[in-house]
Amino acid sequence: MTAAAVPAASPASTGEQPGVRLARSRRNAELSLLLLAMVLVAAYAATVEANVLDTVTTDFWVPAATLGLVFLGLHLVIRWLAPFADPALLPAVALLNGIGVGFLRRYDLAQAAPEEREHLAIFAGTGGRQLAWTLGAVVLAAGLLAIMRDHRSLSRYAYTLGLAGIVLVMIPAVLPARFSEINNAKLWIRIGGFSIQPGEFAKLALLAFFAYYLVRKREVLSLASRRLLGVDFPRGRDLGPVLVVWLISLLVLVFEKDLGTSLLYFGMFVVTLYIATERVSWLLIGLVLFFGGAYLAYVLGSTVGGPFANFYLRAEIWLDPFGDPYDKGYQLVQGLLTLGSGGLFGAGPGGGQPTLLPEVQTDFIFAGIGEEIGLFGLSALLVVYLLIVERGLRAALAVRDSFGKLLAGGLAFTLGLQVFVIVGGISKLIPLTGQTTPFLSAGGSSLMANWLLIAVLLRVSDGARRPVAAGGPAARPAGGPPEQLHGAPTEVIRP
Amino acid sequence: MPELVITVARFGFLILLWIFVFTVVGVIRRDLFAGARSGRLVAAPRGVGAPAGPPAKPAKVKRGRAAHQLVVTAGQLAGTRITLGEAQITIGRAEDSTLVITDDYASARHARLVPRDGQWYVEDLGSTNGTYLDRAKVTGPTPVPLGVPIRIGRTSLELRP
Numbered sequence: 001m002t003a004a005a006v007p008a009a010s011p012a013s014t015g016e017q018p019g020v021r022l023a024r025s026r027r028n029a030e031l032s033l034l035l036l037a038m039v040l041v042a043a044y045a046a047t048v049e050a051n052v053l054d055t056v057t058t059d060f061w062v063p064a065a066t067l068g069l070v071f072l073g074l075h076l077v078i079r080w081l082a083p084f085a086d087p088a089l090l091p092a093v094a095l096l097n098g099i100g101v102g103f104l105r106r107y108d109l110a111q112a113a114p115e116e117r118e119h120l121a122i123f124a125g126t127g128g129r130q131l132a133w134t135l136g137a138v139v140l141a142a143g144l145l146a147i148m149r150d151h152r153s154l155s156r157y158a159y160t161l162g163l164a165g166i167v168l169v170m171i172p173a174v175l176p177a178r179f180s181e182i183n184n185a186k187l188w189i190r191i192g193g194f195s196i197q198p199g200e201f202a203k204l205a206l207l208a209f210f211a212y213y214l215v216r217k218r219e220v221l222s223l224a225s226r227r228l229l230g231v232d233f234p235r236g237r238d239l240g241p242v243l244v245v246w247l248i249s250l251l252v253l254v255f256e257k258d259l260g261t262s263l264l265y266f267g268m269f270v271v272t273l274y275i276a277t278e279r280v281s282w283l284l285i286g287l288v289l290f291f292g293g294a295y296l297a298y299v300l301g302s303t304v305g306g307p308f309a310n311f312y313l314r315a316e317i318w319l320d321p322f323g324d325p326y327d328k329g330y331q332l333v334q335g336l337l338t339l340g341s342g343g344l345f346g347a348g349p350g351g352g353q354p355t356l357l358p359e360v361q362t363d364f365i366f367a368g369i370g371e372e373i374g375l376f377g378l379s380a381l382l383v384v385y386l387l388i389v390e391r392g393l394r395a396a397l398a399v400r401d402s403f404g405k406l407l408a409g410g411l412a413f414t415l416g417l418q419v420f421v422i423v424g425g426i427s428k429l430i431p432l433t434g435q436t437t438p439f440l441s442a443g444g445s446s447l448m449a450n451w452l453l454i455a456v457l458l459r460v461s462d463g464a465r466r467p468v469a470a471g472g473p474a475a476r477p478a479g480g481p482p483e484q485l486h487g488a489p490t491e492v493i494r495p
Numbered sequence: 496m497p498e499l500v501i502t503v504a505r506f507g508f509l510i511l512l513w514i515f516v517f518t519v520v521g522v523i524r525r526d527l528f529a530g531a532r533s534g535r536l537v538a539a540p541r542g543v544g545a546p547a548g549p550p551a552k553p554a555k556v557k558r559g560r561a562a563h564q565l566v567v568t569a570g571q572l573a574g575t576r577i578t579l580g581e582a583q584i585t586i587g588r589a590e591d592s593t594l595v596i597t598d599d600y601a602s603a604r605h606a607r608l609v610p611r612d613g614q615w616y617v618e619d620l621g622s623t624n625g626t627y628l629d630r631a632k633v634t635g636p637t638p639v640p641l642g643v644p645i646r647i648g649r650t651s652l653e654l655r656p
Contacts, residue, residue: 029522036518040511047504088523095515219597348505373509380512387519394523402590 026087027079033091034075038068041098044349048106051350053118062122063105063131067098070138077142081149082462086391089461092384093439093454097134097447099381100440102349103369104130110355126361126442133444140448141455151460155212155403162209168202169248169265173255186256187434199261200436200449203268203414204456210269211406214276217241218402221277234281242282245269246289253297257310260421260433266290267417272410275396311431318431331358335367335426346374361442363434367426382423385438388454389416395461408460411453561613562641562654565594570650572596579615579654584608586647587620600624600648608639615639615654624648 042064049056071094078085105127109117112125123131148154154161172180172187180186188195214221221238245266253262270286294311301312313328321329321336334357342352352371354360360368370378392412396405418435425432436446565584567575577584577594584593587605596605602622609616616636619626626633627646639645645652 026522033515033519033522036515040508040515043504043508043511047501047508050501050504086523088519091515092519345506345509348501349508351505373512377509377512380509380516383516384519387516387523391523400591 025083027075027083030078030087030090031075033088034068034071034094037091037095037098038064038071040095041067041102044099044102045105047348048102048109048350051348052106052109055118057118059122063101063127064098066131067094067101067134070135074138074142077145078458081145082458084462084466085458086395086461086465088387089391089454089458092388092391093451096381096384096439099369100365100437100442101127101130101134103354103365103372103440104361104442106350106372107354107361107368109350110353130442130447133447136444137448137451141451141458144452144455145459148456148459151399151404151407151456151463152401154208154407154456155215158209158212161205162213165202165205165209166248168198168205169252171198173252187258187261197436197443197445199256200445201452203264204411204449204452206265207268207272207410207414208407210272211403211410213241214272214406215402218276221273221279221282234279234285239285242270242273242285242289246293249290250293250297253293253311254307257307258433259294259311259314259431260418260425260435263290263421263433264414264417264435268410268414271413271417272406275406275409276402314431314433318428321428331364332426332428332432334358335364336428338364338367338371339427342371342374342378344374345376346370346372348372362436363422363432363441364426365440365442366423366437369440382419385416385419389413391461392457395457395464398464399460400464404460404463408457408464411457415450415453562615562639562656564655565608566653566655567594568644568651568653570596570598570648572650576655579610581610583610585620586652587622594652596647596650598648598650601650605647606633606645608645609636617645622647 042061045060045064046056049060071090075090078090105122105125108125108127109120112120122128171189175186175189177186179190180188182188182190182195187197187199189198221234221241249262249266252265253259256262266286267290270282270290273282273286274280297308297311298315301308301310301315305312317324317329317332321332323329325333338352338357341347346352349372352368354368354371357364357368366378366381369381373381389412392408392415396407396409396412399405399408415438418438421430421433422435422437424430425435436443438446438450441447563579565577565579567573572594575594582593585604585607586592586594586596586601587603588595588597588601589603592604600623602620602624604620605622606617606619606626609618615638617626617628617633617639618636619633624647628637628639629643629646633645639654641654641656643653
């Protein structure tokens with residue numbers, strides 16, 4: 001039986017053709033969602049001005065329009081370079097980014113003297129700076145889309161990226177504290193008045209490496225040795241990689257004094273490992289290792305002190321923030337009160353008191369926004385995050401190659417985990433750590449790294465949704481299997 | 496600013512926020528629940544080797560006798576089902592197989608299932624440990640009746656209507 005005879009044969013009737021369904025690029029849906037998002041950002045700005053200034057200035061729409069232009073540019077780049085990318089990603093991220101810029105401008109207004117507020121320059125202060133960072137980040141994302149025409153090309157630089165990731169993670173730990181420490185966490189490189197957070201970029205580089213490594217090793221890592229309580233556990237000698245990553249994240253915890261970053265790296269690896277091997281045991285092992293490590297750090301912090309003291313302090317504040325509400329627990333208590341005073345519907349954009357909350361422009365931006373839009377609005381923002389993560393996981397499910405699956409799944413999960421770590425921190429679910437809230441917090445590093453992450457997700461989803469016929473030679477690996485085999489899509493569903 | 500305007504703006508913003516959320520959900524609704532509609536997903540050629548236009552209507556086959564599903568009945572992937580289209584199904588450990596089985600006794604390109612005139616044929620692709628149709632070793636293209644197990648290593652597959 002020859003392969004050529006296959007298409008001619010026509011056995012069972014088919015349902016809907018996936019190729020036909022997926023061929024729609026849906027770029028127009030993306031554009032209209034983007035416009036809706038920008039209308040929301042403009043409405044937010046207008047409400048803020050109505051509340052704070054008691055009048056709406058004639059140029060309230062300028063930041064929203066500027067943002068709109070920036071995102072429109074990215075939309076056009078996507079139309080050109082990734083026409084089949086997911087239509088929901090860009091508008092959802094644009095909304096979060098726009099609300100972030102709007103809130104930071106609102107914070108500038110609150111900080112300015114009442115008589116100056118009306119004449120506050122549009123592009124000044126943290127809001128203006130965030131706007132500039134957004135432009136930079138979007139340009140970077142577009143650049144990544146232009147350079148990386150196929151996400152599989154990333155796997156060629158896997159070891160370089162892995163090395164770069166580890167170096168980026170280590171730099172702040174090695175640098176003397178005066179170059180790297182802000183608010184007791186050594187996560188920064190500070191040169192003059194300028195500071196960058198290399199860890200934000202490290203997570204992208206490390207994830208690309210993890211994905212590549214696990215694609216190659218997953219056969220071994222999914223071998224089971226013994227079965228306990230209905231879960232297959234891996235062989236002892238296969239625990240090496242996970243122990244190494246565990247050790248590195250504990251070192252991050254100790255030397256960079258930040259639980260969130262450490263949890264992020266370790267969680268990233270464990271989840272990628274789980275996606276690669278489909279073994280629940282890895283999740284269990286990861287959870288046990290992480291909680292064991294964190295408890296160990298807590299105990300060591302209370303007895304030995306030294307590098308563990310910071311983590312101990314954070315945990316103590318978490319356990320009883322009201323024990324010292326004016327000093328150590330001040331920030332967390334203020335955050336909780338802020339969320340509480342927001343209530344169900346909030347005080348309205350511009351109606352809150354963000355100046356009372358320390359670090360409201362970065363770590364506590366979610367609480368600051370929550371005071372003004374309430375639980376009702378905050379849950380909408382959380383659902384937007386959820387949708388972004390869902391789109392990432394969907395791209396991971398749909399893309400055909402294993403590297404792409406691990407890359408997209410891992411990146412989407414990392415984004416979700418980061419939101420969990422910071423929102424859990426400010427709502428006292430877990431000990432507070434200084435993670436940035438993706439796309440909302442003021443800060444260039446976080447914004448750029450997360451936009452790069454979105455660019456990778458867009459690229460993977462483009463690869464996943466692109467019909468093979470329209471893919472051109474770039475969609476197929478050179479020297480790969482014959483087209484006949486490659487063209488047959490896998491649509492496997494687990495019941 | 497009158498109190499009323501501010502209240503309207505405040506709640507209007509929240510409502511608009513949720514409208515945005517639901518609009519996004521509306522745009523992606525189609526594949527949000529795609530996993531639940533297992534019966535409608537089809538293993539069919541996506542352009543390659545198929546006519547560019549809408550596919551010609553497949554020749555009618557007598558209902559009840561044609562195989563519509565490939566079900567994994569034993570092995571690691573047990574419970575997996577693939578809706579059969581008009582493309583061949585490749586089975587093996589290779590990444591690009593239609594059905595990727597991670598079985599110690601399976602070869603990278605182990606076997607394939609090919610449709611011809613409404614009948615599916617199983618063909619061994621030179622595997623190390625062989626492909627068995629029920630008890631008999633598959634040597635050439637062999638027609639696969641409904642419900643007869645194809646054994647590859649520890650994995651067992653069946654055609655179902």
